[in-house]
Amino acid sequence: MADTTLTPIEIGLTAAIVAVEDGEPAILVAGEDKKSEPRAGLPFGPFDPLAHRTFEIGLRAWVEAQTGLRVGYVEQLYTFGDRGRHAGPADEAHMVSVGYLALTRMPETAAVSKKAGAGFEPWYRFFPWEDWREKRPAILDTIIPLLNEWTAPPHGELGRALGWRERLRLCFGTGGVTWDEEKVLDRYEMLYEAGLIEEAKRDGREAALKRDELPILGEPMRFDHRRILATAIARLRAKLKYRPVVFELMPAEFTLTELQHTVEAISGRLVHKQNFRRLVESAALVEPTGETSTETGGRPAALFRFRREVLAERPAPGLRVGGRS
Numbered sequence: 001m002a003d004t005t006l007t008p009i010e011i012g013l014t015a016a017i018v019a020v021e022d023g024e025p026a027i028l029v030a031g032e033d034k035k036s037e038p039r040a041g042l043p044f045g046p047f048d049p050l051a052h053r054t055f056e057i058g059l060r061a062w063v064e065a066q067t068g069l070r071v072g073y074v075e076q077l078y079t080f081g082d083r084g085r086h087a088g089p090a091d092e093a094h095m096v097s098v099g100y101l102a103l104t105r106m107p108e109t110a111a112v113s114k115k116a117g118a119g120f121e122p123w124y125r126f127f128p129w130e131d132w133r134e135k136r137p138a139i140l141d142t143i144i145p146l147l148n149e150w151t152a153p154p155h156g157e158l159g160r161a162l163g164w165r166e167r168l169r170l171c172f173g174t175g176g177v178t179w180d181e182e183k184v185l186d187r188y189e190m191l192y193e194a195g196l197i198e199e200a201k202r203d204g205r206e207a208a209l210k211r212d213e214l215p216i217l218g219e220p221m222r223f224d225h226r227r228i229l230a231t232a233i234a235r236l237r238a239k240l241k242y243r244p245v246v247f248e249l250m251p252a253e254f255t256l257t258e259l260q261h262t263v264e265a266i267s268g269r270l271v272h273k274q275n276f277r278r279l280v281e282s283a284a285l286v287e288p289t290g291e292t293s294t295e296t297g298g299r300p301a302a303l304f305r306f307r308r309e310v311l312a313e314r315p316a317p318g319l320r321v322g323g324r325s
Contacts, residue, residue: 016232026120041222
């Protein structure tokens, strides 16, 4: 007779909280203890329907309790419920986590408590192949040959419109295809399916277990938090182009150079200075404050602020920047 025992379901709330400091994108990690758990993790906690009226209220409560930070901009990303995402005894509840993207400004990060191992870490520590600002990342010279081998026939086809070979070209920009900075999650998922990252081995993926040794491809995270972070980075990179979310990461007043460096930090691509300034001007996203800054060390630079009226003027006020090769 079939076992009809039902596995209990628990709802968790996970936050990918992004800030930019000195032109570098950072992600808030919490509960990192080198002795008991040598893996960074995102702020996370269970949803309590008695204490939390909504998921978002619960998320904000957990983030503040674990890190001391009171987040501002928050949006829901996706629901993550893969079996094994929270490794533990077989009789534990199955964890389904609602992931969120949150944005904060660096002055506000001073409230982050260090007591529970909370702190901001560069997100390219976890995704080194995503940073093209200086040049093509050298780690791709390790990744591409391994994926070429894994996608070779007979494995290369999936019985669907795009086989792994074609997905490799589109995701990693091989065979003359241009690198698409928005395909962060697609690239992570391919590395996971190919068994090339530690999370795949931890989850018992056959492709990873067959390998004698795994390459070091960025630092792994607890549970499926690197997958959630990949989703958050992809969402933010895409949203830069059609919503003014970048200003959630900027101080009230800023120079155009600071704005450009923030956009480059998030997208992982450099942009032409003059083209960027023309784009900002034509998009009418900012307005001068009439003040200048001397913090650059050179000539005084004009200070700007976000022009909020643009939100009522058109439906998609973003920065459709193009990468500089």
